[in-house]
Amino acid sequence: MDNMDRRFIPAGVSRCSTRNFLLWLAPWAALLAFGLYAAALCLIKGLNQTHMNNRFAFGLWIFLDLTVIALGAGAFFTGFLLYILKLKELRAVINSAVVIGLMCYGGAMAVLAVDVGQPLRSWFTFWYPNVHSMLAEVTFCISCYLTVLLIEYVPIVLKNRKLREIPSFLVFEHELHKLVYVFAGVGTFLSFFHQGSLGGLYGVLRGRPFAFREELGIWPSTFFLFILSAAAVGPCFVLLTTWLVQTITGKRLVKPQVLQSLGRISGLLLAAYVFLKTVDTFVWLNRTTPRSGFLPAQYYAWKPFGIWILFAEMALFLAPMVILLLPKLRARTGWLVSAAVMACCGVAVNRFVLTIQTLALPTLSFDRFLHYVPSWQETGSFLAVVAAGVLVYSISFRYFVLFPEERELRTGPPAAPQTEPALAGR
Amino acid sequence: MISEKKPGKISRYGMSVDIDKCTGCGACMIACAVENNVPPAQEGATDLTGLTWMRVFKVDNGQEYPAKQSVYFPMMCQHCGLETPCYLVCPQQAVDVDPATGIVGQIPGRCLGCRYCMAACPYHARYFNWWDPKWPAGMEKTLNPNVAPRMRGVVEKCNFCHGRWHAAVQRAAEAGLKEIQPGDYVPACVEACPAGAIQFGDLNDPSSAPSKAAKDPQSFRLLVKLGTEPKVYYHSRREWARRIGDPSQAPDGKETSHG
């Protein structure tokens, strides 16, 4: 058994025993089972199982979808940097990034399927698309991009030590790998759009002045802000997961420089984001809001969503930006990781404000502020996604090569070029 | 909702509600539910998960007795005439704006239940079927044959009893008339209101009650600054009541409970 298992583990790396691996999977599998039960309840008995209502039409699910997709942006952005901008060093994390992306997007799609009232009609969006609807754009792009991610995942699977002994797999993987830059390109295109559309999703809501933003071209400003924030936070999340895997497994998987350059890129993008977001906020509060007959004060008049949430959001982007832009701090793992964590939280808060707070705020003068606490079915369904993600990632990490550099890094310090001839000369 | 043949005349149907007359009896809400085959509340439904295409709120001026004043405030889909929010956001054209009548309708058979339109609606006038529709045994005999009941998981809302419009057009056609007469088509709530507080008509017809209301300085519309051109006009003698429509300077009028 153990022997059988070993044959699938990539050559030249060491993994824990089968038993330990199963022990690690067990709790996650249990969580997944529970979550699937919760989701089944929602599908069979209907959405009355959730605590959403006519006013809180969207809840936990949409918020987490947006967050998760923003974090999953690492997949497309790393691919973009590696294959389009040819940042070779990122080869060390690209596979991992692809798996993360797959988890995030797959999870988001799964949750959306539960979230809609009539999942069997999902295909209507492709049949009667309303091209003015941001949601149509999102649906198209996400479903396409998920396909692309699956295709990008195929080579990683086929490269498995045992599978590649089958010639057809081997050859197909080889050919697919040669064309991967095409998918990287397409993926980038799609991702740019749907990350944007997700922002537009709320930015276009003329009836919700808290979320409404004026249009630049055909898209509201949130469209571009979302692209930027996603691109900025995606690398942070890749960085974070890599660091996590490294600490959990106690292995050195990538060169420190890789993580740092991820951090640097993210820092630059964060700077741009913070600037634009500030401008946007001022325009929104001083121009857009009064025009639609509201007072900015009204937005933050309701506890607990005071003005603090706005500052908290900005701080969560500002702090990591500073850290990541200072080489000295970046070089220290502690700072690097905490910066990444902050950035991820920042994007979460941003998505939270745009989804949950928007819906909680009343529009009619005699209407009231709403509170919403997700039901256990909602929470459970989402935990299922998290669990599934961990399972997929763990299995991929065990049997596929997610970090190509791992093998070299196993033997002491990485072989520096200069030392080579000395050895050779002896 | 799918109107196959459209009459030559282009109408813009609208409503005018005199909130000074409304006694909050709720006849309009019941008549609406009866007309449109809206099921009774399921166990566990609340005022946030129910189906009330027509809903009467009680709004007060935020003062205490004896200065306290209250009005009853019927709310329904305001049938936005410009940049209709729900229409623009629906990913699969399940919301349609009938060019012949200006009525904003829902195509339940096409609705995916994503509820994006509900998030988009500033008036919270859209309702989601959180439960399977159920009627007490035998009561389904009293359903209106002109309106199909909706299934669980789709969004529905007031459509000015669009079914009645179709019926009126049909009758007109059978009678050999080109277009329907003002009296021929009246939504159920208008018909039911014992106080005659709700009136209905074509905004393109200057003699109709809504057109007159539109010109009345004591009339107002809700959240008009959003620029969605709602087609429902409210009327009140009371100044504070007229401010209900404008959140930026409304009294802290909270939605207080039942009368």
Add this chain to the structure above:
Amino acid sequence: MLPWNYGFHWTLGTMIFMGAFYTVLAIVAATLISAAWRSRRHLRSGTAEEVRWHSDFHDLPARDRPCRHQLTGELEYRDCQNSFDCRQCDTHRTLLEQRPPSKPDGKSYEDFGMTFPLDRMYHRGHTWVRRERNGTVTIGLDDFGRRLFGKPDSVELPRKGQRIRLNGAAWRIRKGNLDQPVLSPLNGIVLETGGPDSEWYLKVRPAHPDLRHLLEGSEVQFWVAGEMERLQGALSAAGTAPNMVNGPTDVAAIAAACPTACWEAVCGTMFLRP
């Protein structure tokens, strides 16, 4: 999306939206199809082994694929770009023109208790090739390989007349759990097969006479030294780091000392076939 759906109307938006969508679909589909088609062609023409070698080589750590001229110290540092097929390498050609390989002194090179006769050429995968009078060649496992394996339980040899491909598996050696393919040093057709007991494994008619990609003469000692380095690296990676600095070390002894688990990994590394 389709003109006969209720509520459909052609707008610029529709066209752009649909245009973009279908373009994306088309690109993705086209890419997939071309990949599938090309792999089908490979399988047809039986060049799968070649592909395998290429992708294996591509995955080798940098230190496992140094240029032969780096081994000899002629170059500071150079990764092989041609998957050890120096016949296509311009750098190799120019370097040979500058300095042809010096004739070796003595008939064989001996170190670490191993003998490498210099009347033959060596492949990086630890096989040797000896040209015969009749234009055929003899192929065998070099001393390093033999000692690494010790006495195999069994070997799987190609049939007579079978075609073997450069860097494809020429034959397989089994010992315990280990099932190690040995890379073929050249393209050719098997005429005769020997085995572990005889001194050679295969007699082959080469596809073409050019064997410049194989190591010979004075290069051999540098290569062997490099191989010992790699062996040490592999072993230490596998968790056992024998002391090879002082005194001659017997590979066989090392092999014997090495636990089976890492044993396979080590063989995989040394025979360039993970």
Add this chain to the structure above:
Amino acid sequence: MQNTRRNLLKFIGGAAAGAVFTPVPWRLITDTALWSENWPGIPRPLRGEVTARYTNCSLCPAGCAVRARCVGGQPVSLAGVAGHPLSRGGLCAFGVAGHHLPYHPARLTQGRVEAAAGALSKAVANCNVEGSRKQLAANLDASKAALMAACNPGESVAVLDLRPGRTASWTYRRAMGAVHNGLYLTAGGPFSGAAANPLAEKARKSWLAGESACPTEAQALAQQRGTDAFVCEPTRGSDRHHDGVSSGPGGVASGGVAVDLTKPRTVLSLGAPVLDGWGTPGNVLAARANFRLIQAEALESRTASLADLWLRIRPGSGSTLALGLAALLDAHIAQAVTVADAAAATGLTEQQIKDLAAELTSHGPALVLPGYDCPEAWALNQLTGAWGETVVARQEAPVPEHWKNCAPVTDLAAVPDGAIRTLIIDESAPGDYVPWNAIRRKLVADNPVVITFGWTPDGYGRHSLFVLPTAVYPETLEDIPAAIDSPAAVFRMAVPLVAAPPGVVNPADFVARAVGIDASNALRERADAIRKAGHGVLFSSADGTSRPAAQVPPDDFWKALLEGACWMDTEGRRSAPPAIDMTGPEARPSEDARLPLVAVLAETALATVPPSPLMTKLHQESNLRLGRSRAALHPETARSCGSAEGGRAVLETSLGRCEILVVVDSSVPPGVVQVAAAPEAIDICGAFARCRVAFL
């Protein structure tokens, strides 16, 4: 070319490929949307010929005219009849959903025995009822025996009529008149037995003696009073705050008193729900513009919030206010209550009360409408000078002469305790609801026989030995008594729009046949009598025209009535109703530390009818109304009781307890529990009562 299989395949393949470029397959895919619309379990509305039928709503005495849209004969929606002289096109929320009642989940489909078999046999033993309930339902002789059963002297058989003034009421009176110890009872209210009268004493003595009241005297009195109201003792304090909830002066007997809303310029309502189902909604709203409405009420009811002036008085202080006003209006009578007392009791300032009194006189004619907790406040109208103008005695629609030989109208409150052996309660048509304890004390202590006719079990059925199922609007054929706000006599019927289920009984018929009277044709007889009298007009809802009744042939007259037509008497000489006296302040429930709160009934319109299931739109899916078994508390009160919105609780008064669902509402005064009126609530609260709320 010869057709080989190959060619055939080629052809098919080509066709398939070609089809892809035609709309056909795509259209088919589009149409698959249709199946997802017909989700399993979604009922399909019946189809059929669409017709309009007319009737009159019998859910309350307003009897609003109704146009029913029927599909294949089945009513699918109800609406008012525009231009109707009484209801003026109005129809309330209950009326709009009236056609759902036959399918109400709480509908009673078959009789059931309340008590255990043992109790039944004992009851049978005591009053030798032959046979069991089954026989009672099935075999009329047996039930007749049951009705005649009161054997012990002084014990009587009684019919409690919750909606007097109907033809059925006359049938009951005739039936009881035919029984030597029969009583015809109506729920309290001053007009059910006006001022003290020697005849009343006599009548009372006579039935105590066991001989039936002399009909001739009854008629004599009827002529003399211009009303058939029989005179008994006026109701007295201790009972009064248990008076039934009604939309008019409680239980006005046939004819009775009416108000004319076209006359007054000032209307003072002591808690009457004037704008919320009182009188005839359409008529009230039409007249609303003519008068200034002053609402003196504890709660911010619909009427209070819509009134021109709302005087927030303390719960239950309505009659004290009335007395205070009386003291101001008529200085000659030394009243028990001074303005100061009234001010103290109501929480108003003396000035406010003085102003009020001044307005009633200066800005007349005025009309004072009592709430259900102070019916005797009618007497105020005698002091405002509008007695006989805004408050008038209404002639009753003509009745066949031979009916007049019947039992007198007796006020339930006037019956001595423990006097009734067998009580028959007609609950089939919603009307007053008398708290059960007010009835129970009139029954004999040991195993009284209580027979309730109703369509739901949750009225008096909860207290009865027998409950017999009846038809419900719109299954019934019955006439509707005149509403409080129609000064002229009227006669109109609720005609059946749907067939009643098998096994239901017609209460009046049942009782009549039990005592051997044939009343099966009573309505027709009444109609003919009206037609014969020859005055008044007949309004036909179908064509919206009215004709003098005299010009309508008798048969057409009846046919028209069956098509929802309405006969209205031409108003003759206005006569003042019999004088009534103001009594001292009712016995307020004493302060009790155990019961810190005051329970006040709300939503009293149609309190006794379980409303259509669709009413959830008004109380569950929105908070427009207070739903049954719900009670509203001020946030602080709720907090002090440790509850929150939607919490389950028990409401406890000195009379009992019932479960409630808590609604938190800042518009309810602190210390007050606003209880939605429903039988179980009225049983323990009456009009208002001290109470406590304990949370589960």
